[in-house]
Amino acid sequence: MNRPLATRALPTRQRISIPTTNTYSQGVDWVAVERVIYGDLPRPDLTRTEQLAATLLLIRAGWTEKRTAEVVGVQIRQVSRWKFEHGLGGARTCQVDGCGDQVKGRRLCYRHYRQDERRRKAAARPAKKKASTPREAAKCGTRSGYKRHLRENTVVCPPCRRANAEYALSQYHTTPQKEAA
Incomplete structure (x- = not known):
């Protein structure tokens, strides 16, 4: 089946008045x-x-x-x-009062369009949840208690020191050391 080739409509060939007095x-x-x-x-x-x-x-x-x-x-x-x-039409002006700039999208000029984009993105982001109750301080005798001592720059108590040593042994030694009986 032969289809006709797509053609482009040519503009009307009106004679365009170009100034002829000066080149x-x-x-x-x-x-x-x-x-x-x-x-x-x-x-x-x-x-x-x-x-x-x-x-x-x-x-x-x-x-x-x-x-x-x-x-x-x-x-x-x-x-x-x-x-x-040049006032030949074809473009619309921004819908925001007092702004006469040309429309970019959503009936807004470039500046107001960007502001609207930022507002939409902020509304789409989920709000951050605040902790309802404050966390309990880490208890002594645990590894987190040892880390709390270091964070607060206080003297590490013996139970925390022992808990940290046990953690290190369990993490870095493949075979647990047996206590002498």
């Missing part, structure tokens, strides 16, 4: 911009101001953001930013 004005080489728009080869590299000028011309002529980004050589997101900055 270079306000930091823009209009000949280079025209060559990029019409796809003349070799394709010239555009400066940032030339990219902006070409983007605004194409958007005003009805080109899509995606196709404009491909032709001009910038990211789609940049085309969206430029549209927003």
Whole structure:
């Protein structure tokens, strides 16, 4: 079964009005911009101001953001930013009162989006449980009692010293030593 090849819709080929009086004005080489728009080869590299000028011309002529980004050589997101900055629509503003920045996600600008992310992560983390009753101090005559003496920098009592020695023998000697009968 033969399927037709997928094709991409080409933008309408309206004649785009490019300033013809000067070939270079306000930091823009209009000949280079025209060559990029019409796809003349070799394709010239555009400066940032030339990219902006070409983007605004194409958007005003009805080109899509995606196709404009491909032709001009910038990211789609940049085309969206430029549209927003120059009042050509396409972008929404942050829902937080008094903030007029462009939306990143969840109807929030970048700054408020990050704040919301931190708040969500903090809410998702389980709360730390506090000990309901304080622990009992380690009793003398045990290894933990010996370690408590060391931690508190007190004199080690004989029962704790003996408990630590027995622990060391049981840990580091493979055969227990038998007491002399």
